[in-house]
Amino acid sequence: PKMATGEAVTAVAMTEPGTGSDLQRIKTTATLEGDHYVVNGSKIFITNGYLCDMAVVAVRTGSAELGAQSVSLMIIEADREGFSKGRPLKKVGMRGQDTCELFFDNVKVPKENLLGAEGMGFIALMKELAWERMMIAIICASSAEYALATTVEYVKQRQAFGKPVAAFQNTRFELAEMRSEIQIARVYVDRCMELVVRNALSPEAACAAKYWVSDLLSNVVDRCVQLHGGYGYMLEYPIARAYIDTRANRIYGGTNEIMKELISRSI
Numbered sequence: 527p528k529m530a531t532g533e534a535v536t537a538v539a540m541t542e543p544g545t546g547s548d549l550q551r552i553k554t555t556a557t558l559e560g561d562h563y564v565v566n567g568s569k570i571f572i573t574n575g576y577l578c579d580m581a582v583v584a585v586r587t588g589s590a591e592l593g594a595q596s597v598s599l600m601i602i603e604a605d606r607e608g609f610s611k612g613r614p615l616k617k618v619g620m621r622g623q624d625t626c627e628l629f630f631d632n633v634k635v636p637k638e639n640l641l642g643a644e645g646m647g648f649i650a651l652m653k654e655l656a657w658e659r660m661m662i663a664i665i666c667a668s669s670a671e672y673a674l675a676t677t678v679e680y681v682k683q684r685q686a687f688g689k690p691v692a693a694f695q696n697t698r699f700e701l702a703e704m705r706s707e708i709q710i711a712r713v714y715v716d717r718c719m720e721l722v723v724r725n726a727l728s729p730e731a732a733c734a735a736k737y738w739v740s741d742l743l744s745n746v747v748d749r750c751v752q753l754h755g756g757y758g759y760m761l762e763y764p765i766a767r768a769y770i771d772t773r774a775n776r777i778y779g780g781t782n783e784i785m786k787e788l789i790s791r792s793i
């Protein structure tokens with residue numbers, strides 16, 4: 527409830543310095559000792575990590591040999607003794623968003639903080655990450671629309687060879703292609719959202735939305751920068767900021783290569 531009212535900031539902490547894509551190899555352990563777990567390990571690249579009041583942390587509650595079967599999820603409040611945070615990491619873009627390291631040094635966590643059953647964390651993540659991937663797809667589709675809109679505005683007013691840049695056939699074809707592709711992305715994302723509402727979206731459809739629309743966004747933003755000429759490389763122009771901010775979409779939420787792995791398993 528506190529998340530809904532904005533009173534609590536939370537984070538989802540899966541990635542570790544030694545493993546990201548291969549989540550079943552996490553090394554952060556939670557060992558049961560009486561009525562509480564003792565958590566040791568660290569996480570990296572955690573969105574909201576610096577500001578979080580609590581985090582949902584992926585931990586290993588059994589032997590590493592069990593792989594995914596010994597991964598569990600646990601809510602860990604930030605004020606627990608032994609839970610510390612690194613400084614926000616210096617990212618290429620998205621500088622307004624905090625991304626940081628979290629450290630767990632013999633953190634005592636009550637048994638009740640286990641989210642779901644022991645060993646079911648990996649399955650829960652695989653199911654629920656579909657929604658995170660949809661959020662990324664939505665952001666990418668709308669960011670692409672924004673990139674195009676700001677570029678249309680720019681090329682109409684920028685003059686070259688005595689006419690607006692928008693008047694060149696190359697510009698018009700670029701805009702036509704981008705608008706078509708962005709509309710196609712939007713229709714697919716909207717369709718996925720209809721399925722989300724009916725609770726019928728498959729994980730692989732969400733993977734497809736995430737990888738395809740984030741790839742499209744990178745492609746669109748790059749072309750929009752080109753249409754801006756040198757101004758497109760200056761941070762005072764929104765398109766330059768979009769260029770550095772949008773890149774991470776192909777990496778987080780599971781890399782686009784991992785999305786294709788997951789899709790291929792369903793074929």
Ligand SMILES: Cc1cc2nc3c(=O)[nH]c(=O)nc-3n(C[C@H](O)[C@H](O)[C@H](O)COP(=O)(O)OP(=O)(O)OC[C@H]3O[C@@H](n4cnc5c(N)ncnc54)[C@H](O)[C@@H]3O)c2cc1C
Nearest residue numbers: 538539540541545546547571572573774778779780781783
């Ligand atoms: C801005 C930002 C915010 C983030 N927020 C969070 C967060 O809130 N919580 C969280 O837990 N994590 C977060 N992450 C971490 C992100 O999810 C990981 O960086 C990502 O999953 C990749 O893991 P990795 O960095 O360990 O790369 P690696 O797994 O080391 O991958 C390196 C390269 O190898 C490729 N690769 C790996 N395995 C395969 C394979 N089987 N087949 C083909 N290619 C493969 C990858 O696609 C990639 O290109 C965030 C990252 C960033 C940049």
